[in-house]
Amino acid sequence: MSSQQHTLELAGCMPVPLAHYLKALGVLRIVGVSEPSAAGWWKHDRFFLRSSYDCASLCNFFLNSYRPTPLVAPWNGGSGFFPNGNRRAINAISEGRAKRFQPYRALIEQCREVLRRLDLAEKPTGRAKLRLLQICRNEFPDEMVSWLDAAYVLTAEGLKYPPLLGTGGNDGRFEFTNNFMQRLTEVFDGETGTALPGMRESLEASLFGAASRSRSRAAIGQFDPGGAGGANANAGYDAPSDVNLWDFILMLEGTLTFASASVKKLETVAMGALSCPFCVRPIGVGYSGAHLSDEGTARAEMWMPLWDDPAPFSTVSRSFSEGRVDTGRRQARNGVDAARAIASIGVDRGITAFQRFGFHQRNGLSHFAVPLGRFDVRSIPSVEDLLAPLDGWLDRFRRAATSKTAPARAGRALRNLETAILDLCRRGEAQDIRTVLIALGESEAAVAISKTLRDGELGNAVPPMPLLSQAWIARAIGRNSSREFRLACALASVTHERVGPMRRHFEPIDDKLWTSRHPAEPEWAKDTGDPNVVWSNWELTRNLGAVLCRRLVEVRRSCDRQVNAPTLMPFRGRVAASLGDIHAFIEGDVAENEIDTLLRGLILVDWSESDPLSGNDEGIPSGGIDVLYGLLKLCHLEEPFDEIQVKLSPEVTRNAVFGRAPAATRYAIRQLRASGMLPAFDAIRATSQRTRRIAAALTFPVSDGSKWILKHLVIRSAELRS
């Protein structure tokens, strides 16, 4: 070994499959034991190692000097410590005299002594197993504590297994430590410890990706789905597993990096959180072929960090052992949270990307680490500001929507929502915000329609979604907004101090939300048969017409109580629609479906914060203005304007909504005259269809400038002059 530093590209160590990622960490760990300053990093999907070793001396080190970490699991039936397991390898190691296996022999002996002391002749269960696990943790040599902490965690709530090592170094019928010993005895002579023929070649293949013929039919377990064999794994029907022995050895050496730090595991973690490094609960979204049903059979997800500055093993393992992903002030619970954490604070440690793996059950009982895509770390700070206030609701919704009794619609909505959040975390564009908004609206609708979800069982009720902040709008607009988005905003911003916001026509909301003096959180209305919920699956025009009629009834009823108040339209909007956009709506030049879906999300926003009637005023539109619209709008103003105060007349509204232009015109002109104004025409013809659209357009709030234009269009100029 010279003091000269070499940087080696380990082309055999890539972030995918998981086995190769772990192999890289295994190499860094083993080299780091004898050379603490050795450092490793990832670049261009390869692992780089800087140490005093060059290619040849690194191989020599592994072939001649490497002392395998004595991985044992005397609590597992197949560990080799009990009669029913395969004992060939463990006996070869413990009876051999190879110097490199000396620590292994010592630990095997220590295990046997403990098993004798506890009088355990077969695999322990229950309390006896807990006792054994605790004694191992208490008495094993210091170097082995990391192995135990990677394999199991004893918490106040009981025994927990970090998913990386299955259930304590065992997955189904595959026992990791026994296989590790078997691979070791296939690589080294148990008696002398010398490497067997062909092992240099396969080591070079494992480290540097050189082609090698010496692969084995041994099993590799969950870490390399491609190499695990099975049906359709290869040409032909059923391929044997195809594994480089060194890959398996180095990979298991690498798992020790993920020892849960005692510091973290001693915490009583909040419900639903796993206390293992970079582990979160699985969610079935965000990758091709994703399905919610993956969640049921998946054990967990791991988000493996990739970093591109040289770091020594001690630092890597310390960072990993505390490596939990936090979103804001709470620990990430699932993949969506993890993505959010990365979008908000991932940049702090110079981690460039995370490789996402899911431990999914395939081929019967075994789990496979399925790569689920790469997440580049970029700071998207607004994500947290937007989503954090919704955490409580999202948790509840997720719990309810994934329960057995939940309606399928809620499950779909949840999936869309989580996919949208993942995309937002990756890109952070205005379009992504809009998609999340739509998905939120869809989710809320799924809850509102289902009594099961609203009422819940065992305290699992899902309340209405809390009001979203104005920041959602600011971020969703982006550089250019669509006509549909602008119109939907205008509609969503409609409110009235007595009749309430637009949202109440979509779902039964308790009127405390707008009548209470103090800011209140939305709650479900006690009376679920609320007649104000008029929005349904009809086309947009019909829904808007229904809203118009309903609000008319409501405002008249509330005005009955206040005798002297003039009855005006309860359509005060915080955001005005431009006449141009309204014209396009009347002409049918907008995607109504899009307005509908956007509206469902936008009604959740707290519009009271926005500037009143901001923006969207562009004067007389090039396409002109429909006179009928002008006439009817003057009869549906929400407040007196420029001395015009037209009393609300149900006949006008009803006839318009039902598409009867002549009748609507007649009544409208009568109303205007009664208010002392002379319209410039007697009758206006329009098709029934068009009249309905015009009636629907009355719901859009307009600016004072627009009202002025409408007034000039409709009222005789002589009247105006006088």
Next chain:
Amino acid sequence: MWEVHPERDAILIGTHDSLLSRALNRGHAISRYQWPVYFSLLNNDVLWAIDDTHLIGPGLATTAQLAGLRSKLGTVGRCHTIWMSALLDESAIKTVDNTKEASPTRVHVLDAMDYATADLQRLQTAAKPLMQSGLSLSSESADTYAGDLASQIVRAHLPGTITLAVVNRVERARKLYEAVNTEQRKSSSEAELFLFHSRFRTKDRHSTQSKAVNETSLPPAGRILIATQAIEAAVDISATTLFTELAPWPSLVQRFGRCNRRGQCGQGENSPAQIIWIDVSTEEKTADDVARPYRRGPLAAARVHLRKTNDVGPESLRRIDHREESPVYPVLRRKDLLELFDTTADLSGNDVDVSRYIHEPDDTEAYVYWRSWDLKRQRSAPPAPKREDGTVVFPSALQDELCSVSIAALRGENGFLKKARDLVWTWNPLLGDWVNVGPTDVRPGMVLLAHTSAGGYERELGWTGDSESVLRASEIAIDAEIIPRANEQLNEDDLGSAPTTLGQHLKDVAEQATRLSRTQSLEDEGIPWPAIIRAAWWHDIGKAHRTFQKAIHRDRRAGESLDPMETWAKSGTSRQLVYSTPEERERAGFRHELVSALAWLNKHDRTPDTDLIAYLIAAHHGKVRFSFRSMPNESSDKSDSNRTLARGVWQGDSMPEVVIENGDVSPAFEVSLDVMMLGERSGRPGWLSRCLKLLLAQDIGPFRLALYETFLRVADWRGNGVGGCP
């Protein structure tokens, strides 16, 4: 204030809970930023004497491991441990790092000479006749139990003597106390009655419990004392009549020790001692709850002994051969200790719980104190601790108003926190705000503030958990005793008593460090004083950062401006500084010591002690230690969201030149947060790598490193005139 004088001798007396949690760097009910100070002082140059070791469960192995690890990892000064017990099993203190070979122990027992003395003879032969009560505790008898036992107690009580009744749970003790009270009124007994358990505020315990155990002031009618196992340790009282529920054998032995303790019962005119034990059902199914907090096995084992004997005096006890399978407790390993060294707060608010190394698993505690405030405030939260002008309006908990409460009583569906929704709060130092505590949020060792209307406590009964028990206003009065430092728990920085320039302050602190280095008791211990003194010269350089200077100038009241040409270290007021940059961007949680450390690293790389000095500088408030990162309440640079930031410091911030009086110069530079990264940047190792190197270094290690850290903090306190050291 003993911690301000590490050079002096000090004797500390504490419970195993408070001392062991401090020795593990997670001191219960103290500020997390103080943890390293106690950790260092309790693990260097220290003699631990641990009494009644058989009562501290997992704590015993922890003391042994700490002893072993201190000798393996190295300390300043020598450290020894004395374990004292009537039932010490030597093998229990032989752990993986405290082996016979590595740390040989000497065993001291009473020898023949000792036994020959008359006093000891009397104690050894003291008679303690034992009989079983007709009562027994089971799920069926639970309802009538307290009343029945109360009448037995009142009947058995002898005037002029003490009767002690020990039950296994606080709740039962409280019920029994009330039942005895009723019974006494019926039989017009005038014996004094006291309740003794651990769930009291310190000040209440001191005032009533010292009376309860004072044998010199015994009234003619005598005294009845209802207690829990809290009486088992460190209480010197001799009862004539003892009632005890069945308990594990070591506990029973302790309880028997509280009867005829001086061997004088039955001598002369004294009434003879009597011990009555009450069986506790250990049958299957329902018995788990009755047996709590103990397990059924040890209770059954103890019952076998009790049934075989009719006396439990010391001589009789010696004949009883007690063996039981000792429980396997978690043992603190080297890896755990090294991980506990870092005290960086967890963002999700999960504080680390070391109680598994201190307590039995279901015996964990949090601390509650009660105050009153206006609930009409926003969110009904307690007031902010300080007014704008810096006066303290709502001091943090005073140690003597804390009441320890078991976590089990707080959590869960029927727990206190569920009932007292929105009325229980905790201070989050990272956010600088009160945070509401719900049933799932509570963690062992947490300090909780409850509104008095939440109830849960009565002065006479202690913790009840009952919303009907409400403290009166006079019982929670917080008055003139409040000093500005009462808010230290809330983790604010000391801004000095008078305006001080940076140059002057650095000089003051360096001088204090130098003075400390010359103390006789600290000489010749291999302490790297030059490094500590150098760190003192540099420790507050970061205050030259314009964010800090801006804040300190803004802090002055109108008409009292500081000279703008000077660089200031202390404003002399006690207001909280508000940090923002000249562009008025908020820099929440700005930490000047981080900038100081970065300034040091900017000038020095690869020189000897570079990393040690950098670490000491950063850690001098206990807030920036092993890792630092951006906080959730920090706002980022809007124009460049990928600009790294941490603790109010931004990549590329410019720092002015600072000339230090010792001849060092910190040149003007642009702050680089590259050290925060996992890997090295431009060939310079990351912060964590540097810290780990110190932690793992043979000649430093965790104990010494923490002590060096404390020395600098002490010098800083003294430089500020804290603790009577001008």
